[in-house]
Structures are given as structure tokens and as C-alpha cells.
Amino acid sequence: MRTDNVEYTTFSGWIDPPSDILPPLTEDLTCDVAVIGGGMGGMATALRLAERGQDVVLLEAEFCGYGSSSRNAGQVAGAPGGDLRLLSLFSGKKMPGMVRLAENSARFVEDLITTHDIDCDYEPNGMVFGAVSRGQMFRVRTLAKILHRAGGHGKVGTSEELGIPRGFVGGMREGEGGMLNPGKLARGVRRALLSSNARVFERTKVTDVTRDHGQVVISTPRSDVRANKVVLATNAYSGEWDVTPKRLSVPMWIIEVETEPIEPGRLDELGWDSRSGIVTQHQIMENYRLTSRNTIVLGVRRLERGKTFPLPAKAPDPELVEELASAFATRFPSLADVAMERAWGGWIAITSSWLSIAGEIDGNIYYSIACNGHGLAQAPYVGSLIADLIVDGSRHEDLEGIWASAPKFPPFMMMGPLGLRTIWAVDRFNDLVNGSRRRARRRTAPTT
Ligand SMILES: Cc1cc2nc3c(=O)[nH]c(=O)nc-3n(C[C@H](O)[C@H](O)[C@H](O)COP(=O)(O)OP(=O)(O)OC[C@H]3O[C@@H](n4cnc5c(N)ncnc54)[C@H](O)[C@@H]3O)c2cc1C
Numbered sequence: 122m123r124t125d126n127v128e129y130t131t132f133s134g135w136i137d138p139p140s141d142i143l144p145p146l147t148e149d150l151t152c153d154v155a156v157i158g159g160g161m162g163g164m165a166t167a168l169r170l171a172e173r174g175q176d177v178v179l180l181e182a183e184f185c186g187y188g189s190s191s192r193n194a195g196q197v198a199g200a201p202g203g204d205l206r207l208l209s210l211f212s213g214k215k216m217p218g219m220v221r222l223a224e225n226s227a228r229f230v231e232d233l234i235t236t237h238d239i240d241c242d243y244e245p246n247g248m249v250f251g252a253v254s255r256g257q258m259f260r261v262r263t264l265a266k267i268l269h270r271a272g273g274h275g276k277v278g279t280s281e282e283l284g285i286p287r288g289f290v291g292g293m294r295e296g297e298g299g300m301l302n303p304g305k306l307a308r309g310v311r312r313a314l315l316s317s318n319a320r321v322f323e324r325t326k327v328t329d330v331t332r333d334h335g336q337v338v339i340s341t342p343r344s345d346v347r348a349n350k351v352v353l354a355t356n357a358y359s360g361e362w363d364v365t366p367k368r369l370s371v372p373m374w375i376i377e378v379e380t381e382p383i384e385p386g387r388l389d390e391l392g393w394d395s396r397s398g399i400v401t402q403h404q405i406m407e408n409y410r411l412t413s414r415n416t417i418v419l420g421v422r423r424l425e426r427g428k429t430f431p432l433p434a435k436a437p438d439p440e441l442v443e444e445l446a447s448a449f450a451t452r453f454p455s456l457a458d459v460a461m462e463r464a465w466g467g468w469i470a471i472t473s474s475w476l477s478i479a480g481e482i483d484g485n486i487y488y489s490i491a492c493n494g495h496g497l498a499q500a501p502y503v504g505s506l507i508a509d510l511i512v513d514g515s516r517h518e519d520l521e522g523i524w525a526s527a528p529k530f531p532p533f534m535m536m537g538p539l540g541l542r543t544i545w546a547v548d549r550f551n552d553l554v555n556g557s558r559r560r561a562r563r564r565t566a567p568t569t
Contacts, residue, residue: 122446123460127378129436133192134379134418134463136304139311142184146322147343152178154511155339155348157327159185162489163354164310165233165501169508171317178346179319180339182326186307188356192467193497194377194408194420195306196248196398199227199297200273202495203475204404205264209271212476216271218522219476224273225519226491226498227298230306233501239309242413244396245299249285250275251292251399251409253452254555258290260402265293284395288452292399300398300410303497310501327355330364330486337485352507353488356500357468361430364482366528368473370490371536372427376437376466377408377420378445380459385415390455403548405541407448416462419449421494422548424541427468437464451556469494473533479503480525487511491523 132138156167159181170177181187201208201219209216234243252258265277274296280289315321322341329340330351339346357372359365388411398410409419423441442464450457470490472478477492477499487507491499506520516524535544 122450122457124439124443124446127439127442127461128463129439130463130465131434131436132187132465133304134377134465135195135302136191136308139184139308143321143323145324145343146180146341146346149344149346150178151347152176152320153348154178154350154352155180155337155346156352156354157330157339158188158354158356158358159311159321159323160188160190160354160356160500161307161310161497162356162491162500162504163352164307164314166352166354166504166508167319167321168310168314168317169505170511171314171319173508173512175512177319178348179314179321180325180327180341180346181321181323184323185311185314185321186304188358189467189469189496190500191304191307192377192465193303194398194410194418195301195303195497196400196408196410197227197230197298197301197498198248198495199224199295200268200275201476202493205267208475209267212474215476215522216267218519220268220271220273222477222499222502222519222522223495224297226502229502229505230498233310234306237309237313239306241301241303241305241309243299243301246395246397247294247296248298248300249283249292249294249397249399251285251401252290253288253401254551254558255290256551256555257402261291261293281392283397284393285397285399286391286393286453288454289399294395294397298498302413330362350485350511351487352504353486354504356490356496357427357470358430358432359470359488359490364486366480366482366488366530368530368532369478369488369528370470370472371533372432372468373471374425374427374435374466374468375421375423375494376441376445376464377418378437378442378461378464379412380417380449380456381462382415383417383456383459387456388415391453403551404544405548407445407452409452417449417453419445422448423545426536426538426541432468435466437466469496471536473531477503477523478525479507479520479523480528482528
């Protein structure tokens, strides 16, 4: 495992920043709807509003696609994020709605790609809940039952049956979704947005959101925007203003690492014929996926809670990159010599229930958190539903299912540094036990 030449970046490994970043807002203006934040969520909201003839302004602190939207693993999930066992235990009634939301979100992104002719290397091959041990395989079977009971789709099988590397015991492939290059997707949606009638201002950091005579006043360093309605689409950065609901979410920092290009012949030997992206069944998952440039992107394994706003621009901690590289060598022993080439990270927002949330404050400020590290598809879909709500005045059933009737949320459990470290330690203990069981099985296996 080689990590000595890793390029650490504070943006993304998928794409460079755009060369045509738009100028900031310098004059006061008014509009009907203002969208704050230009990730997939904010861009899809503004695009939909513009397509529906609304007078919309989007304000983005850096450039559209700067946040998680260009940094994620590019796995378009077709099932809810989080631990489905806990979700079904504590939020059982919401499960069918969450499953439908996840599947419709994946289809929404596929439509977005087709409608705007976005070249983002999309492969509709369904994400796999991968098991690295027999214990995880037991968990996968339980999750599959929960998913099916809630109306979802997933095929359980061995690694051979699912066409995933033999270092995994097996898993469950989700019925919808697949994988793509998220940087290219975000760039394509940005292009569509800039061609629409929406007025977009980049390099425009909103410093406050307040109310005045029934309107919302959005302050930026040089000027103000007055809007009748506002959509907060700032994801993990949402805790910055007094107007944001308290305890809506906590920001967590997670990272991705990419290997150097690997010879196609060596990739073929893995048996990864489906090319499906994989997320392991640890409490804090590991993710693995192939890319169109013959590399493997891997990530997460540890969550680090953001402490203060504004959230800093960060590069990954080399110690965590080494830890991920070592996990990679365990899951892909035949590629243990492959070097890690680049590493990046981003901020995700986690809600206390691990469910997606959307809501409204006093009739004219809309917010959503969609959803807990699985928002690549859900954030834009929910954003488009909020746009439709603003135009039509009624909520789609998928929005209804995640709607918070009052902007009040319970405290977070196990999300402090000690709780997160404990969860990480449980995962590592299970890995150790599974490693020694695997070695013992190999020792006692009959030789031919
Ligand atoms: C490393 C990583 C891996 C992930 N992997 C996956 C995956 O494989 N599949 C999946 O479904 N999801 C994944 N996610 C989660 C997914 O990327 C997010 O849920 C989704 O991109 C959220 O989109 P968004 O538009 O809500 O937020 P963001 O893309 O974060 O956009 C928020 C925007 O708001 C802007 N902003 C913030 N504050 C202000 C301000 N004050 N004024 C103006 N603008 C502001 C930011 O600059 C940013 O551009 C991953 C995330 C990360 C970080």
C-alpha cells in the first residue's frame, strides 16, 4: 500500500473548478424567489423555478458545485441512507415513503442527465450493500427484508452472483441508481442553470437572512436581496443563521481517496463484472467504486464532526488516507501494491433521525436536508419538489413524507467526538475478529 505521493486537495478529485466563475452580486435587487446555495439541491431548485417561469435568483458563496455535490463518491443510491434497521425500528411508518423517495430520486437524476444531455459517465448498474464478513451478510439479508417490506427493490446474492470482487462475501444490489462522475454532473447542471432565466451570482456569500415587512432580506458583503420567498439549500453549512431551525443537522467531514490508474487486466481479474459501486455494512461504511479512468475511488470509514461555523475548507488527514489504503489492501489483496494518487473530502449534513427532512418557516422560508450522505440524487429531487410547491401551492406525496410540521428537532445521539470514536472502534473490533476468523478458515481449509 503506497500513500507517499498523494495529492491532497481542498476541492475535488473529480473535476477542476470552472474557468468561468460568475461575478458576485454588487447591487441591491429584488426577486420573487431566492435560492441560497448552488449545490445539486440549490441548482435543481432554481432550474425548476426558472423552467416554470418564476423570477428566481441563486446566490452561491464560491461557485455552483463547490460543495459535496462535486466531491461525493458518485453513487446514485436507490434506497435510503443510514441504518435501515434503526430507521425501521424508530420510524417504521415513514419507511415506505423514504424508500419511494430514494427510488424516485434516482430516476429524477437519470431524467436530469438525459434532458440536459449531461456527459457524466453514468452507469445504471445499481449500488451494492456489500458484506465483508458472514456477520455483515446476515445484516444484508435483514436489510433486504426491511427494504422489501417497505416496497423497495434489492437482489441478494453472493459476490459471483452480483458480479462484485471476491474479497466480498456477497451483498444486495439496489433496484435503481448506479454510478457517475459527480463533478461532471454538477458542471452539466450548472451549464443548464446558466442557460436558463435564473439570475445566478457566484462568489456571493450570504452573511445573514432576516425578515422585514413580510419579505426576506438576504445580506451579502456588498448588497442585499429582498425576496418574497427563500429556499435554503446550503446543506451542511445550514447552521450559519439565526433563522435556520435549531438542531436541523450537524455537519460531518468525510473523505474520498482515488488510486492511480490500474491495468485493465488486473481489474478484470477481480471479477467486478457488474461494475456496481459498493458500500460496506460497517456502522460507518466504506465505499468502493470503479471509475471510467480505470481507477478505484474509496472512502469514508470515519466521520469527523464540524465544530464551528463557518465550516473550514479542509484537505484530508494523511492518517485517515493511510487507514483507508490499508482497508483497500484488505478488501482487494491482489491490488495491495497499487498507489493512492489523490484525496479530497467534503461536508455532509446529518439529521438526528437520519431521515431526509424538508419544511417551511413562517410561510416563506423553505429548507431541506436530503439526505445524510445519500443526497446526490435526493437533494436535487427534493429541491425540484420544493420548487413545485412554491409554484403550485401543494406538496407532492414524496415531499409530504419528509415534511416537518414544525421546525423543531430532537437532540443528536452519539454524534460527539467520543460517540463517533466509539462507533469507529466497534467497526475496527469487528474487522479484527473477522480477519482472524478468515485466517483460521484458510489454515483449516483442505489443500488440493
Ligand atoms: C466525500 C463525500 C462522499 C459522498 N458520497 C455520496 C454518494 O456516493 N452518494 C450520495 O448520494 N451522496 C453522497 N454524498 C452526499 C452528497 O454529496 C450530498 O448529500 C449532496 O451533494 C448535497 O447537495 P446539496 O446541494 O444539498 O449541498 P452542497 O453540494 O454541499 O451545496 C451547498 C452549497 O451551498 C453553498 N453555501 C454554503 N454556505 C453559503 C452561504 N452562506 N452563502 C451562499 N452559498 C453558501 C456552498 O458553497 C455549496 O456550494 C457524499 C458527500 C461527500 C462529502
